Amino acid sequence: MLEVLHLAEKLKMEMRHSWLSNGRRESVAEHTWRVSLMGMMIEPYLTEKIDSARMLKMIIIHDLVEAEATDIPAFDTMNDAELKKQKVINETKAIENLRNMLPAPLGEETYELWMEFENKATFEAKVANALDKLExxxxxxxxxxxxxxxxxxxxxxxxxxxxxxNPVLTEFKDLIEAEGSAKLKEAGIDMTKK
Structure with missing residues (x-):
């Protein structure tokens, strides 16, 4: 477990493409923290019962593979099938390595939760994935x-x-989208012509 915790420290140093309001780049660990907070805050409003502990576990481990595989922004893989395929290979290898580092029951649970998140196999995984994108x-x-x-x-x-x-997540998305739209409009970027 200590070996995995040392590996997880890399997420504090692994920088994402996202920037903070103070002009500093965001780390993967900071992103994961706020997605976790979002999960805790939205849970009471969801229209369907959710296993919040399971959802939070998925949120906490979903980017753990980036300690080994690094972060590749979504926009880099959107139109590059080869890079997308390589990302899947790298992240799958990383989660398998993590599973093998941890004692059997914990390693297997970590692996299964990561796969559940990736495959959006359950309501919890779909919510966790949505919050990841919204954050x-x-x-x-x-x-x-x-x-x-x-x-x-x-x-x-x-x-x-x-x-x-989910209607609650759609409403939340609409609020976030409206903020982004206002920011683009304020900057003079006309999205109606794009």
Whole structure:
């Protein structure tokens, strides 16, 4: 377990593409922390009963593979099938390594939770996945618009596929999307022409 905790420290140093409102890049660990907070906060409002402990476990471990496989932004794999395939290979190898590092029951549980999240196999996994995507957009909304890539302008409006299975998550997505839209409009970026 100590070996995995030392590995997990890398998530404090693994920087994401997202920027904070103070101009510093965000670490994977910071992203995971806020997704966990979001899970705790949204749980009472969901229209379907959820195993919140299971959901939080998935949120906590979903990016653990990036300590070994590093973070690859979604926009890099959107139109690059080969990179997307390589990301899956790298992350699968990393979760298998983690499973083998940990004692049998804990290692297997970690592996199964990660796979459940990746496959969106349960309601808990779908909620965790949606919150992961929504948190990234919240962070973009908080960052200076100069840190946004052009593809991220469009990605502001691409979250429905992750949230539309639940009306509460759709409503939350709409609020986040409205913030992003207002930020783009304030910066003079007209999305109606794109």
């Amino acid at each position: 990234a957009q919240i962070q973009h909304n908080e960052a200076d618009i100069s840190t946004w890539l052009e593809i991220e302008h469009k990605m502001t409006f691409m979250m429905s596929k992750h949230t539309d299975f």
